[in-house]
Amino acid sequence: GAGVSQSPSNKVTEKGKDVELRCDPISGHTALYWYRQSLGQGLEFLIYFQGNSAPDKSGLPSDRFSAERTGGSVSTLTIQRTQQEDSAVYLCASSLGGVTANSPLHFGNGTRLTVT
Amino acid sequence: DQQVKQNSPSLSVQEGRISILNCDYTNSMFDYFLWYKKYPAEGPTFLISISSIKDKNEDGRFTVFLNKSAKHLSLHIVPSQPGDSAVYFCAASGSFGNEKLTFGTGTRLTIIP
Numbered sequence: 001g002a003g004v005s006q007s008p009s010n011k012v013t014e015k016g017k018d019v020e021l022r023c024d025p026i027s028g029h030t031a032l033y034w035y036r037q038s039l040g041q042g043l044e045f046l047i048y049f050q051g052n053s054a055p056d057k058s059g060l061p062s063d064r065f066s067a068e069r070t071g072g073s074v075s076t077l078t079i080q081r082t083q084q085e086d087s088a089v090y091l092c093a094s095s096l097g098g099v100t101a102n103s104p105l106h107f108g109n110g111t112r113l114t115v116t
Numbered sequence: 117d118q119q120v121k122q123n124s125p126s127l128s129v130q131e132g133r134i135s136i137l138n139c140d141y142t143n144s145m146f147d148y149f150l151w152y153k154k155y156p157a158e159g160p161t162f163l164i165s166i167s168s169i170k171d172k173n174e175d176g177r178f179t180v181f182l183n184k185s186a187k188h189l190s191l192h193i194v195p196s197q198p199g200d201s202a203v204y205f206c207a208a209s210g211s212f213g214n215e216k217l218t219f220g221t222g223t224r225l226t227i228i229p
Contacts (some may be wrong), residue, residue: 033217042122045217056216105162109157110159
C-alpha cells in the first residue's frame with residue numbers, strides 16, 4: 001500500500017514568508033508525528049497527534065510554528081515569517097497508534113525547506 | 117539536553133565483517149528502543165526494536181542488545197554488506213505507546229567492498 005506522502009519535496013522561500021508543508025499519513029494510522037533534521041543534526045521532535053487527543057506540541061521551537069490535522073488524516077505544518085535557521089528537512093511519520101512493538105513509525109521522504 | 121546519544125558520527129567496516137553501532141541514553145523512563153536506517157533523500161526506515169523486558173532481539177543479520185543497567189544498546193550487523201551503508205539512528209520511547217520517539221544524532225556507516 002501507499003506510504004506516508006509529503007509535499008512539496010523541496011521548497012525554497014524568502015526570509016519572512018510563510019510556508020505550509022503537507023503530510024498524508026498511511027490510511028488507518030491514528031498517530032502522526034512531525035520531526036525535522038537540520039544539517040548534521042539528528043531528528044528533532046516537533047509535534048505529535050494521536051486520534052482525538054490534544055496534540056503534544058512540546059517540540060515546536062517557537063510560536064511561528066503550528067500544525068493541524070484535519071479529520072484525523074492529513075496534516076499541515078505551517079511556519080510563519082520564516083527565518084534562515086528554519087532551513088531543514090521536515091519529516092512526517094505515522095503509526096497505527098503511538099509507539100509499540102507492533103507499530104513502529106513509518107516516515108515520508110521529507111520536505112527540504114531552504115530559507116534564503 | 118541530549119537524552120539519546122550516539123557518540124560515533126561515522127564508522128567504516130570491511131564487507132563481510134561485523135558492524136557494531138552504539139547508543140547510550142540517560143532517561144531511565146525509556147523502555148522501548150528502536151533502530152532506524154536512513155539513505156540520502158529518503159525518510160528513515162524502521163530496522164529493529166527491543167523492549168526493556170528483553171536483552172537481545174535478532175532479525176536475520178541484525179541483532180540489537182540492551183543493557184539497562186548501563187543504559188546502553190547496540191546494533192550488530194553481520195555479515196556487513198555494501199547496501200548497509202547508510203545513517204543509522206537510535207531512538208527511545210516511554211511505555212504503553214502514545215509517547216514520542218527521541219532520536220540520537222545518527223552514525224554514518226560505510227561498508228568498504
